[in-house]
Amino acid sequence: MISIKELTKQTGVSVRTMRYYDEINLLPPAGKTEGGHRLYSEKEIKKLQEIQFLKSLGFRLIEIKEMLSDKNWDWEIGLKNQLNYILQEKQRIIQIEKTLKGLLNTLKIENSVDLTYINKLIQLYQSKNEQQNIFRDKYFHQGERKLLNKLPKMDSDDPHSLEWISYLVDLKKFKHKGANSPEIQQIIHCMYEKAIDTFGENDDFFNKLWEIRKSPEKSTKMGFYPIEQDILNLIEEAWDFYENKRH
Template sequence: MRIKEVADLAGISVRTLRYYDQIGLLKPDRVTESGYRVYSEENLETLQQILFFRELGFPLKKIKEIIQNPSFDRLEALELHRKYLLEKKRRIDQMLRTVDKTIKYLKGETTMTREEKFSGFDFSENPYEKEARERWGDAAVDEANRRIGKLNGEQKQALQEEMGEIYRDLAACRHLPPDSEEAQEAIGKWYELLNRHFGNYSPEMFKNLGQMYVEDSRFKKNIDRFGDGLAVFMRDAMAVFADRQKPSAEKLSTA
């Protein structure tokens, strides 16, 4: 299959596949004389595994380390993915029941205990993450914690204040287009801070992080404290920023 066919099949962009090739994460089976990438069935199976790991929040660098490790077992990984997704489904189903009951409660159709109001919420350690750590190592997961752990009290306070200032700047321009000069300048400061304190963020990782700000209710709630809709605005501004960091040649190529 050619790159456009694979992109359509997997529901991702051609640009994403070219980027995976560029960083050595997913090399096509061959490239034709005219420069077209051709993907094999084995490539498709690897892509499926990459997308499973992405869905579970793994950074691309860590995914590459995992799937290119000689000890990597695809079947074992799929069984872990299935286990986690079933747990995620169970929690979502429980939260849906809590939402439905809360709606009835607000309409005066039923009563609700304090415990029932919070049924389904669980912000404890992700069991999948623990299992993944044991199987594939802690390096990528622990990098941010290691860096923060090296800061003293004053440095942590200064970092907290710097983060708050950036959030306030972003909140002040959240009603502007995400690709506006003001928005991109503010989000650029956020990108610089993350790389300075929390790890090495590629543009793709930065973009995926923005998506998590919206999909993870904990992130969204904390970010939106600085202004309603800020998490969504940051996601969109981070996507624009990330795309602009990629080489122009990659954007123009259609091969």
């Protein structure tokens, strides 16, 4: 038999937790000293390990109490139910993760904190509804729709998406210098090389994307992140200047 303090040293479970387990009759001590101190045997230590393991799987204490006390407990049903719950929680956490990443990326671009505005943007680019798919099918053939999967994602922190986001941030930063300035032309050069590297030489695809991007209504239907008109005008003017220099 060991004392509660010795048990906490061996297991790392706090004295307060052990007392609570006793109070709810989840893990009563094997006995007590004359002074009223709790004592635990190997049996209680083993049960404590079982409790901690089941807790690590996401089971609640009330469930654990029933599982360990009911000899007729159906473990298959219990474990399947817990697995379904964990899978649902996993999807919820993944969605929260994407939302936080999208929030951070939006803040990089907007350089301000307007939670109502940002929340609307997040809802926009997270929306994967049937109308979006219909709109995409209308404009892009099957081969091009595969290329759409390579577009940057605002709710991601993959290097590909972050690179495109950085170009948009830099365009806003240097827009006052004009479309043919060295700073803007360098950004356009990087965008051009990135586009060719990602999508290949595909003028029809680029032209369709740009037609949609220039239209606020079509961009919304596609689920694109909204870009201010002055930035779109800057990109178009700078791109034409860059193309003329290349040729």
